[in-house]
Amino acid sequence: MKKIINYFNKYIYSIVVLILILVPLGTILIQLSRIALWRLGIPVGDKTIFVITAWKEILLVIAFVLVTLKSLIEKKLPFKLNRFDIFILVFSLFGLIYGGFLIRKINYIVFGFRYDFLVLFYYFLGRSIRISRNEFLNLIKKIIYVAIPIMIFGALQTLILPRGFMQIFGYSNTVSITGNPLPPYHLFGDHIVRAMSTFAGPNSFAFYCVAVFFLIWFFADRIFKNKYLKYLLLALTFLALVFTFSRTYIIATIVISFVLLIAKYFKKIHAPAYFRKYPVIILTVLSFIFLIVVNLSPFAIGRIAKDINNENSFLFRANSSESHLFMRELAIKGILEHPFGHGIATSGLATTNVGEGVVTNPESWFFQLVFEYGILVFIFVFALLYFLIGLLYNIYNKSVEKTFFIFFLINIACIFWAISFLPAWYEVGSIIVWILFGIYISNFGELNHGKKEI
Numbered sequence: 315m316k317k318i319i320n321y322f323n324k325y326i327y328s329i330v331v332l333i334l335i336l337v338p339l340g341t342i343l344i345q346l347s348r349i350a351l352w353r354l355g356i357p358v359g360d361k362t363i364f365v366i367t368a369w370k371e372i373l374l375v376i377a378f379v380l381v382t383l384k385s386l387i388e389k390k391l392p393f394k395l396n397r398f399d400i401f402i403l404v405f406s407l408f409g410l411i412y413g414g415f416l417i418r419k420i421n422y423i424v425f426g427f428r429y430d431f432l433v434l435f436y437y438f439l440g441r442s443i444r445i446s447r448n449e450f451l452n453l454i455k456k457i458i459y460v461a462i463p464i465m466i467f468g469a470l471q472t473l474i475l476p477r478g479f480m481q482i483f484g485y486s487n488t489v490s491i492t493g494n495p496l497p498p499y500h501l502f503g504d505h506i507v508r509a510m511s512t513f514a515g516p517n518s519f520a521f522y523c524v525a526v527f528f529l530i531w532f533f534a535d536r537i538f539k540n541k542y543l544k545y546l547l548l549a550l551t552f553l554a555l556v557f558t559f560s561r562t563y564i565i566a567t568i569v570i571s572f573v574l575l576i577a578k579y580f581k582k583i584h585a586p587a588y589f590r591k592y593p594v595i596i597l598t599v600l601s602f603i604f605l606i607v608v609n610l611s612p613f614a615i616g617r618i619a620k621d622i623n624n625e626n627s628f629l630f631r632a633n634s635s636e637s638h639l640f641m642r643e644l645a646i647k648g649i650l651e652h653p654f655g656h657g658i659a660t661s662g663l664a665t666t667n668v669g670e671g672v673v674t675n676p677e678s679w680f681f682q683l684v685f686e687y688g689i690l691v692f693i694f695v696f697a698l699l700y701f702l703i704g705l706l707y708n709i710y711n712k713s714v715e716k717t718f719f720i721f722f723l724i725n726i727a728c729i730f731w732a733i734s735f736l737p738a739w740y741e742v743g744s745i746i747v748w749i750l751f752g753i754y755i756s757n758f759g760e761l762n763h764g765k766k767e768i
Contacts, residue, residue: 315387322384327443329377330749331453333370333436335460337742338522340370342512345484370745371428374439381442392442393756398701399441405694406431413658413687425667426659430683433740433748440752450753454529455537457746458547461526465554468511468519472557477507509557517736520560521743524567524728527551531574532721562735566728574720594707598700601730605695608734609680612642645676645685655688662686663737679733702726709759718758722751 336343347366351358365372381392393399409430414423445453471479500508500516508516530551534544555564616639648656659665661674662682676682683691706726710719725747732738 319384319388322380322387323444326377326380326384326439327445329373329380330439330443330753331456333373334453334457334746334749337370337745338460338464339512340742341514341518342483344369349484371432374432374435377439377442378435381439396705396755398705399438401697401701402431402434402437405698406434408694409658409687412690413655415657416655417657417660419668421668422657422659422664425664426657426686429662429664429737429740430658430679430686433744436745437748437752440749440754441756443753443756445753445757447758450757451533451536453753454533454750458526458529458534458537461522461551462547464511465523465526465550468509468523468554469550469557471511472507472509475507477505480510506559508559509554511554513742516558517560517562517738518741518743520555520558520563521732521738521741522746523551523555523558523743524563525725525743525746527555527567528570528721528724531571532717562732563728566731570724570728574724594700594704597703597707598696601699601703602696605680605699605730605734608731609678612639612678612735615639616642641674641676642678642681644674645678645681648674648685649681649688653689655684655686655690658686660686663740675737677736679737679739682737705755709755712759718754722747722754726751 344366348358348363351362356362385391406427410423410427413426413430417423417426500510510516510519513519513522527548530544530547534547535541538544552567555567558564645661648661659668661676662679663675665674674685676685680691680695683695687694706719706723709722710716713719729738729744729747732741732744738744
């Protein structure tokens, strides 16, 4: 029995490693697969494209089948459900049932669930893993090693490679093409190529850069013997991030790095008494208010950009800022027309896949959820913040060493910052962070009370 369980653990872990290694290469591998099939004379229809683009979802399903079989053999769940886990299941079930009832179309339900909730099931996959301290660090090492050539390639796209170079891999040379798997070729101004490396676009690549940047920041000292390699990799990753010209992620990384450096000199901060009494609820309320303000900020940014009317401005880039403003205004109009929601997959990236040619993308996961499920979402978003902050707060109290707590706090904050400006919930960077977070919770967080802290 024990031998069989060990085999299951081995295969589940192997799938997780495979996902983490391949996910940043996903888009370019899809492009290469399409080209290879075309040259072999194999028809590349919609069904073939669907299978090719769904490779990580297929691996996720296989992994969950193995987890289920293992649970049936052991006659117990692979991990003890905490309040955050239960909330994720309830929230996903609500979206599936209520959103599906509103739209009643199977393709909408499939793609809507993928873009709205599926990323959290990668967290559950991470929760199902049992690994040692060294295995966890080796996993991070693999992620960083894979990232190095990806970062170099991204930097070369801006510095050296000609504008049409990505057409070799089936990418478009214009900014007018949307959808998968032919992402647009983005420019900053009239001629500067925005780095996107192996990704579908510069913003997706930027999200990945942020996750890798902080992995290097916190864990390179424990992984690499050469102390100067850490700073070289940090410089390379930040350079690649800058070349994406992604305002959202560049600003977030600079601000967080500055806060981290300042925090070194203020390690002991005494919170006021009322905060010590109700820390989770106070942090939740403040985070909720902050998210509302951040999600409404594109209205101000877009109007300022209209007045400046400068496409080369980094912060107030005219075309991008006005596009954000227009899509938010469109979303607000739709929300006011149907305050209890339009249905699952009627907003966001899912609308590029449902096959009806109507793209309604407010480029905000929160606006997207309200558009799809109505004003009830405010309750769920508040609850999401409450249970997540509560989980992080418990980790902080139980952890002997705070490194991983700070890492996950930063990256989850970056995720929520990003999904306030971009449709970035189901992205490579987000998938990597949620998988690692799930592994940490099950192995070094709540179950072991800090005794096996990394």
